Amino acid sequence: MKNIVIFGAPGAGKGTQSDKMIEKYGFGHISTGDVLRNEIKNGTELGKTAKGYIDNGQLIPDALMVDILASVYDTFGKEHKGVIFDGFPRTIPQAEALKKMLAERGHKVAAMIELAVPEDELMTRLINRGKESGRSDDNEETIKKRLNVYHTQTSPLIDWYEKEGIHHHVEGLGTVDDIFGRICQVIDALAD
Numbered sequence: 001m002k003n004i005v006i007f008g009a010p011g012a013g014k015g016t017q018s019d020k021m022i023e024k025y026g027f028g029h030i031s032t033g034d035v036l037r038n039e040i041k042n043g044t045e046l047g048k049t050a051k052g053y054i055d056n057g058q059l060i061p062d063a064l065m066v067d068i069l070a071s072v073y074d075t076f077g078k079e080h081k082g083v084i085f086d087g088f089p090r091t092i093p094q095a096e097a098l099k100k101m102l103a104e105r106g107h108k109v110a111a112m113i114e115l116a117v118p119e120d121e122l123m124t125r126l127i128n129r130g131k132e133s134g135r136s137d138d139n140e141e142t143i144k145k146r147l148n149v150y151h152t153q154t155s156p157l158i159d160w161y162e163k164e165g166i167h168h169h170v171e172g173l174g175t176v177d178d179i180f181g182r183i184c185q186v187i188d189a190l191a192d
């Protein structure tokens with residue numbers, strides 16, 4: 001089992017690379033952003049709460065996110081090839097909660113793969129994505145807030161996972177296939 005955290009700023013390519021990892025390795029996938037957007041679409045209470053935070057570029061409170069994550073993780077059953085965590089954790093308390101939740105099930109994170117992309121490139125990608133995605137948070141003002149949240153609340157996780165001994169830095173520039181090749185090298189070198 002290879003549970004993998006795919007990590008990076010908004011626009012780093014986490015979703016795109018997750019799709020390729022699912023196809024090649026048969027991993028399960030949890031995108032907390034997709035889970036929340038689905039809740040909003042379905043008009044649930046959780047969706048109503050989440051919308052305010054998302055539209056403002058802010059993070060949903062940790063306690064809420066941790067509950068959601070555990071329940072989605074359990075849908076994959078006790079035995080699976082691995083799950084990709086995409087967009088989670090985004091804070092140190094979330095990383096600690098993920099470690100605990102997995103340990104309670106006899107599981108762990110095998111690797112945290114950081115997609116490193118320069119700031120100006122992130123901005124260009126997100127503005128371009130906004131023209132097609134229809135996402136309410138892909139506009140210039142909210143993108144700036146999301147990048148700021150990434151730098152202040154999420155990027156400290158790089159050191160946190162470095163200390164855990166499972167941080168892998170991958171250059172997130174180049175073609176989608178080039179980047180995927182770098183990711184595969186990391187995954188293929190992991191013990192089963």
Ligand code: AMP
Nearest residue numbers: 032033053054058059060065087088090
């Ligand atoms: P994403 O699709 O991963 O870019 O997430 C879109 C938005 O959903 C974020 O800007 C947050 O408002 C919210 N969100 C997604 N994942 C999390 C998380 N792990 N913790 C808190 N908020 C999250």
